[in-house]
Amino acid sequence: MLTVDLGPRSYQVRLGELSGLGRAWPLDVQRCVLVSNDRVAPLHGSVAEASLRGAGLRVDRIDLPDGEDRKTLETWRALVEGLLELEVDRSTALVALGGGVTCDIVGFAAATTLRGLPFVSCPTSLLAMVDASVGGKTGVNTAAGKNLVGAFHQPSLVHVALDTLSTLDDAEYRCGLGEVVKHAVLADAGFFAWLEHNHEGVLRREPGCVSHIVERCCAIKASFVAEDELEQGRRALLNCGHTIGHAIEGVLGFGCIRHGEAVGIGLVAEAQIAVLRGEAQPRLGHRIEGLLEALGLPIRVQASAEDLVQACRLDKKRRHGMVRVAYPVDIGRVRFAEVSQAELKGAAQAVSKEQ
Numbered sequence: 382m383l384t385v386d387l388g389p390r391s392y393q394v395r396l397g398e399l400s401g402l403g404r405a406w407p408l409d410v411q412r413c414v415l416v417s418n419d420r421v422a423p424l425h426g427s428v429a430e431a432s433l434r435g436a437g438l439r440v441d442r443i444d445l446p447d448g449e450d451r452k453t454l455e456t457w458r459a460l461v462e463g464l465l466e467l468e469v470d471r472s473t474a475l476v477a478l479g480g481g482v483t484c485d486i487v488g489f490a491a492a493t494t495l496r497g498l499p500f501v502s503c504p505t506s507l508l509a510m511v512d513a514s515v516g517g518k519t520g521v522n523t524a525a526g527k528n529l530v531g532a533f534h535q536p537s538l539v540h541v542a543l544d545t546l547s548t549l550d551d552a553e554y555r556c557g558l559g560e561v562v563k564h565a566v567l568a569d570a571g572f573f574a575w576l577e578h579n580h581e582g583v584l585r586r587e588p589g590c591v592s593h594i595v596e597r598c599c600a601i602k603a604s605f606v607a608e609d610e611l612e613q614g615r616r617a618l619l620n621c622g623h624t625i626g627h628a629i630e631g632v633l634g635f636g637c638i639r640h641g642e643a644v645g646i647g648l649v650a651e652a653q654i655a656v657l658r659g660e661a662q663p664r665l666g667h668r669i670e671g672l673l674e675a676l677g678l679p680i681r682v683q684a685s686a687e688d689l690v691q692a693c694r695l696d697k698k699r700r701h702g703m704v705r706v707a708y709p710v711d712i713g714r715v716r717f718a719e720v721s722q723a724e725l726k727g728a729a730q731a732v733s734k735e736q
Contacts, residue, residue: 568601
C-alpha cells in the first residue's frame with residue numbers, strides 16, 4: 382500500500398484481490414455505480430459487485446464497449462446520459478472496473494457529471510495498474526489526436542486487483558510492460574537493471590515479479606503526481622515515450638496498436654533525440670531496444686517518418702511551432718525540451734520500417 386500525497390485529496394493505492402474491493406472502500410456514501418466494459422464485466426463484474434454489496438452499498442451497473450477505438454466523446458456521452466438516467470447525485474460514487482480505456486472514460490465522466498462525482502479505480506490490466514489508474518488524468522480521444530479532451534480528477538482509491546491479471550492474454554500483458562520500461566527509463570536505473578535480469582520471471586508472471594513491478598511503478602508515478610498534480614512542471618516527464626507513441630497510435634488508427642507497444646517504440650525513437658543532440662551515446666537506444674525485445678515488445682513500426690512528424694504537431698505539449706518532448710538522456714534520467722521538426726524526423730526515422 383502507498384499513498385498519493387495530495388493534501389486533502391490524498392488517496393491510497395492498495396494491492397490485493399478483487400474480492401477485497403468492498404473492504405477497502407474509503408468513502409462515506411451508500412450508493413455506487415459499477416462501470417466496466419463488455420470484456421471485463423463477464424469475467425469480473427459479479428465478484429466486484431458482490432464485494433461492494435457486502436460493504437453495504439447499493440450498486441447499479443453500466444457496461445461500456447471496450448477498446449481504444451471506443452475511447453470517444455460518443456462513449457463518454459452515453460455513459461453520462463446513463464448515469465443521469467439512474468438519477469445519480471453527488472453522494473453517488475463511480476467505480477471503474479477495467480483497463481486504461483475504462484479508467485480514463487469513467488474518470489472523465491466522474492469529473493464532468495454534476496460537476497464532479499467521487500470515483501474509485503479498480504484496474505484489471507497491467508497497463509492500467511502501473512500507469513492509467515494513478516494520477517487523475519482522465520479523458521477521451523478525438524479524430525485530431527489522443528486524450529485531447531479530458532480533465533484532472535483524482536480518484537478516492539486505487540484498488541489494484543492483481544488476481545484479475547490471470548485472465549489477461551499474453552499480448553495485453555506484454556502491452557503493460559511498455560509502460561513498466563518507461564517508468565524505469567524515467568526514474569530508476571536500478572529497476573531497469575532488475576528488469577534486464579528478471580525479464581523471464583516477469584514474462585512468466587511470477588507473483589513476486591508482478592507485485593514488484595506494480596509497486597515500483599505506482600511509487601514512481603505517485604512521487605511525480607504528488608510534486609506536480611496538474612502537470613505544470615516535473616510531472617510532464619512522465620510523458621517520456623508518449624509524444625511519438627501517441628503519434629504512432631494516431632497514424633495507425635486507435636486500436637491498431639496497443640498503447641504500451643506504442644510507448645515502447647516511442648522510447649526508442651525519443652532516445653534518438655538525445656543522440657542527435659549529442660546528449661547521449663547510441664548505446665542508450667540499444668539498451669532500451671534490448672529490454673523491449675526481451676519482453677516481447679516491438680521496436681519498429683510500419684509508418685512513414687513524415688506521417689509521424691505530422692501527427693506530433695497535434696500533440697498537446699506543442700508551443701510556438703515547437704513540440705515539447707520528454708526524452709531520455711540516460712537510463713533513469715529524462716529531460717524536457719522543445720524539439721525541432723528536423724529532430725522529430727530523425728527520431729521517427731529510427732523506428733520507421735519504411736525508411
